Amino acid sequence: MKFSKSLPFRNLAGKPVRTTVLILLTALLSLTVFGGTLMIISLKTGLHSLESRLGADIMVVPYEATTKANLENIVLQGATGYFYMDNARYEKIADCDGIGQISAQFFLASASSSCCSVAVQIIGFDPETDFTITPWIQKSYGQELQKFDVVVGNDLNAFVGDTITFYGIDCHVAAKLDKTGTAFDTAVFTNQETIKALIQSSLDLKMNTFQNIDPEKVVSCVMINAAEGYTVEEIVNDINIHVKKVKAIQTKEMISGISDSLAGISDIISILILVVWVLGVVILLLAFTMSVNERKKEFAVLRVIGASRNRLAGIVMQEALLTCLSGSIIGTALGLVIIMPFHQMIEEQLNLPFLLPASGKIIGFVIAAVLVSVLSGCISAAASAFRISRIDTALILRGDN
Amino acid sequence: MILKAEKISKEFIREMKNTNRFFAVQETDFILESGSLTVLMGRSGSGKSTLLNMFAGLMLPTSGKILLDNTDMYSLPDKELSEFRNRHIGVIPQGQTALHSLNVLENVCLPYTLGGEDAHEADALALLETLEIAPLQAAMPAELSGGELRRMAIARAFLRKPEIILADEPTSDLDDETTKIVFSFLKHAAQNGSAVFVVTHENDAVQYADRVFRMNAGILEEQ
Numbered sequence: 001m002k003f004s005k006s007l008p009f010r011n012l013a014g015k016p017v018r019t020t021v022l023i024l025l026t027a028l029l030s031l032t033v034f035g036g037t038l039m040i041i042s043l044k045t046g047l048h049s050l051e052s053r054l055g056a057d058i059m060v061v062p063y064e065a066t067t068k069a070n071l072e073n074i075v076l077q078g079a080t081g082y083f084y085m086d087n088a089r090y091e092k093i094a095d096c097d098g099i100g101q102i103s104a105q106f107f108l109a110s111a112s113s114s115c116c117s118v119a120v121q122i123i124g125f126d127p128e129t130d131f132t133i134t135p136w137i138q139k140s141y142g143q144e145l146q147k148f149d150v151v152v153g154n155d156l157n158a159f160v161g162d163t164i165t166f167y168g169i170d171c172h173v174a175a176k177l178d179k180t181g182t183a184f185d186t187a188v189f190t191n192q193e194t195i196k197a198l199i200q201s202s203l204d205l206k207m208n209t210f211q212n213i214d215p216e217k218v219v220s221c222v223m224i225n226a227a228e229g230y231t232v233e234e235i236v237n238d239i240n241i242h243v244k245k246v247k248a249i250q251t252k253e254m255i256s257g258i259s260d261s262l263a264g265i266s267d268i269i270s271i272l273i274l275v276v277w278v279l280g281v282v283i284l285l286l287a288f289t290m291s292v293n294e295r296k297k298e299f300a301v302l303r304v305i306g307a308s309r310n311r312l313a314g315i316v317m318q319e320a321l322l323t324c325l326s327g328s329i330i331g332t333a334l335g336l337v338i339i340m341p342f343h344q345m346i347e348e349q350l351n352l353p354f355l356l357p358a359s360g361k362i363i364g365f366v367i368a369a370v371l372v373s374v375l376s377g378c379i380s381a382a383a384s385a386f387r388i389s390r391i392d393t394a395l396i397l398r399g400d401n
Numbered sequence: 402m403i404l405k406a407e408k409i410s411k412e413f414i415r416e417m418k419n420t421n422r423f424f425a426v427q428e429t430d431f432i433l434e435s436g437s438l439t440v441l442m443g444r445s446g447s448g449k450s451t452l453l454n455m456f457a458g459l460m461l462p463t464s465g466k467i468l469l470d471n472t473d474m475y476s477l478p479d480k481e482l483s484e485f486r487n488r489h490i491g492v493i494p495q496g497q498t499a500l501h502s503l504n505v506l507e508n509v510c511l512p513y514t515l516g517g518e519d520a521h522e523a524d525a526l527a528l529l530e531t532l533e534i535a536p537l538q539a540a541m542p543a544e545l546s547g548g549e550l551r552r553m554a555i556a557r558a559f560l561r562k563p564e565i566i567l568a569d570e571p572t573s574d575l576d577d578e579t580t581k582i583v584f585s586f587l588k589h590a591a592q593n594g595s596a597v598f599v600v601t602h603e604n605d606a607v608q609y610a611d612r613v614f615r616m617n618a619g620i621l622e623e624q
Binding site for chain 1 (some may be wrong): 412450451453457459460479480483484486487488492494495496498501502503507511512514515516557622
């Protein structure tokens with residue numbers, strides 16, 4: 001028998017308004033479950049990505065950087081800015097106890113004038129000591145960066161092979177990084193040889209706010225990983241006490257604000273999911289109860305014709321399955337349509353790192369959301385199915401007269 | 402096929418009344434034989450429909466057995482009993498019994514399509530022709546009169562050519578002319594070997610009957 005002629009399908013088609021309402025309700029349920037879960041996971045993935053991209057326990061910057069430039073804005077929010085300190089301070093930091101890994105980084109902000117293709121944050125690193133940037137550049141570009149090679153963040157409108165100009169110097173785009181959902185998506189990375197040349201050029205063009213620096217003798221920040229047997233707090237205190245004019249910051253503390261905001265948003269979304277789920281299940285339960293109650297006579301007729309009690313329950317469950325499956329597919333599709341194309345806008349609105357999980361995981365969430373919604377619908381219909389399977393056929397048929 | 406009732410009774414409990422127990426059907430024996438039309442008459446509430454529902458396997462007797470060719474009907478598991486009813490017993494229930502999401506022809510074909518079998522539309526159409534509602538085959542139940550719906554239910558009960566026909570007030574919504582058609586139809590089924598049991602208030606039914614019974618306060622008496 002054709003599916004379109006099956007009794008559950010015909011029952012649903014025969015009541016288009018009721019069926020549409022049930023489908024929309026399930027769609028809302030799955031949209032909330034899928035959309036909400038994807039939001040929470042994307043925010044968590046974004047935070048995790050940010051943590052791993054920072055890649056160090058401690059960041060040491062010139063003391064004035066914490067006040068003059070908003071460090072967190074540069075590192076976490078993608079604002080442009082730069083600051084420098086003497087190499088000597090790097091040496092003193094390196095002499096502190098408990099340093100496991102240490103590497104200097106160099107910042108420069110390109111300008112939006114004709115000297116530069118784009119206004120972005122340029123981050124330079126020392127390939128010999130770097131342990132924070134190199135590992136994830138390696139994933140996109142397995143070779144060593146040559147002079148004037150740059151690697152661009154995923155959100156920048158530049159592609160491998162392009163040439164982009166900073167302070168009159170043409171740089172070759174060697175690689176484009178994968179999406180991170182963080183401020184690093186709008187940054188450009190290069191080795192220290194290139195960035196020192198760029199800093200010098202910015203000085204030559206009198207476009208650098210620091211006029212009296214020697215690029216060969218300055219660094220912007222120092223990234224540190226604690227050695228075994230030392231706590232991060234100990235090292236931070238040691239640096240802040242013994243090295244003048246610098247500020248050592250635990251990277252965990254830097255992202256704690258983001259982490260708190262994320263926890264808050266996750267909680268709100270989780271509560272929303274729970275409330276919508278509970279409401280959805282209750283409304284579906286009522287809807288299925290009403291739908292079955294108003295058709296009690298029809299079920300009694302089916303019983304007279306020869307439907308077993310299990311068959312009656314099966315018809316109710318099949319109707320619920322068809323409704324909830326259609327609704328949940330619509331809901332998850334809607335969730336994909338809303339979140340996938342607009343994730344950048346959502347990221348900007350939330351002002352938090354937001355990274356969609358890999359497609360495989362998203363497919364997993366789609367399947368899970370459909371299953372949860374279908375299961376919720378079936379649970380809601382189960383009571384009605386059970387009750388209809390226990391009907392007193394004779395009593396119902398007599399009740400009509 | 403012989404339907405035999407042995408010492409069956411049906412007791413109900415009225416929870417809201419002082420006399421909380423009463424027998425809708427007093428202990429009785431009964432045999433419904435193939436090739437005969439049996440008419441059961443009696444006042445409303447005398448227990449006629451209760452007896453019919455027990456014969457249909459829809460209401461467990463309080464005592465006694467209902468045997469179908471020596472098999473106790475109520476000893477069968479629900480699935481088997483339902484399948485048996487589907488294949489061998491055609492029930493015409495009281496009142497309007499259409500499924501409103503299906504058209505007339507689909508309603509008539511339900512005994513087959515319910516189990517996923519071929520619809521046997523040609524047989525269904527032939528029955529609709531006999532009952533003079535063939536032009537309404539594509540109509541939805543909401544478009545039909547009470548009499549037309551009743552004839553549709555009769556056609557549905559006959560589709561599988563069941564050995565036993567149990568009809569509860571089959572002509573209650575019908576005019577005299579159609580009542581005659583229906584009784585002739587039931588008589589014809591009996592003459593073709595079916596065991597036909599009709600609960601009715603129609604006095605004219607007697608002229609079609611091979612046996613006539615009367616029910617009075619749960620007591621069955623042959624006339």
